[in-house]
Amino acid sequence: MDTFRSQFLAFAIERGVIRFGQFQTKAGRTSPYFFNAGLFCDGASLATLCGFYADAVLASGITPDIIFGPAYKGIVLAAGLATALAQRGHNMPFCYNRKEVKDHGEGGQLVGAELKGRVLVIDDVISAGTSVRESVAIMQAAGATPYAVVTALDRMERGSGSLSAVQEVRQDYSLEVFSIATLDDLLTYIEQVPALQAHIAPIQAYRAQYGVTA
Numbered sequence: 001m002d003t004f005r006s007q008f009l010a011f012a013i014e015r016g017v018i019r020f021g022q023f024q025t026k027a028g029r030t031s032p033y034f035f036n037a038g039l040f041c042d043g044a045s046l047a048t049l050c051g052f053y054a055d056a057v058l059a060s061g062i063t064p065d066i067i068f069g070p071a072y073k074g075i076v077l078a079a080g081l082a083t084a085l086a087q088r089g090h091n092m093p094f095c096y097n098r099k100e101v102k103d104h105g106e107g108g109q110l111v112g113a114e115l116k117g118r119v120l121v122i123d124d125v126i127s128a129g130t131s132v133r134e135s136v137a138i139m140q141a142a143g144a145t146p147y148a149v150v151t152a153l154d155r156m157e158r159g160s161g162s163l164s165a166v167q168e169v170r171q172d173y174s175l176e177v178f179s180i181a182t183l184d185d186l187l188t189y190i191e192q193v194p195a196l197q198a199h200i201a202p203i204q205a206y207r208a209q210y211g212v213t214a
Contacts, residue, residue, distance in 0.1 A: 163212060
């Protein structure tokens with residue numbers, strides 16, 4: 001596992017963004033862990049998070065032309081990722097959409113740089129793929145090329161069928177989808193932390209019931 005992935009997991013657990021216990025998911029499943037990226041809610045934690053996003057983008061080897069942040073969570077993440085990449089010597093434009101089209105001033109749905117070329121979408125997780133589908137429609141309307149998606153954590157969990165939401169996005173849109181860390185990475189990390197090893201068996205059991213392969 002790359003160093004930045006284990007550092008991200010340690011940071012997320014320390015901040016309480018990744019928690020262990022019993023949590024009810026939107027699908028009605030009882031999960032032994034929970035990920036809430038909304039708890040990266042101050043300047044220092046956001047800067048650290050977006051640094052990990054930048055590390056993941058650079059490690060992936062992809063070459064996007066612009067970053068797109070789907071409203072609303074993606075707006076802050078897109079700006080943060082662009083800032084972190086610039087600090088690493090990779091200055092990239094970014095833009096985001098409005099949920100409601102503005103009918104005055106400059107008008108329109110998009111804010112920021114012109115949406116063109118190969119587009120990297122940033123989000124916290126892919127749960128049902130709704131945000132990605134909406135983003136692809138916006139890109140296509142602008143004449144841009146859907147290129148890749150980066151998220152914070154891939155739970156590697158089935159949706160209503162046999163595939164995960166991430167796998168469905170890959171299949172439906174031929175997009176490269178990658179994350180700062182995956183469930184595999186989380187299991188590898190907690191295996192190395194004695195205080196967390198009691199959570200290994202519940203997570204493995206949950207994965208056996210609801211998980212997918214990479």
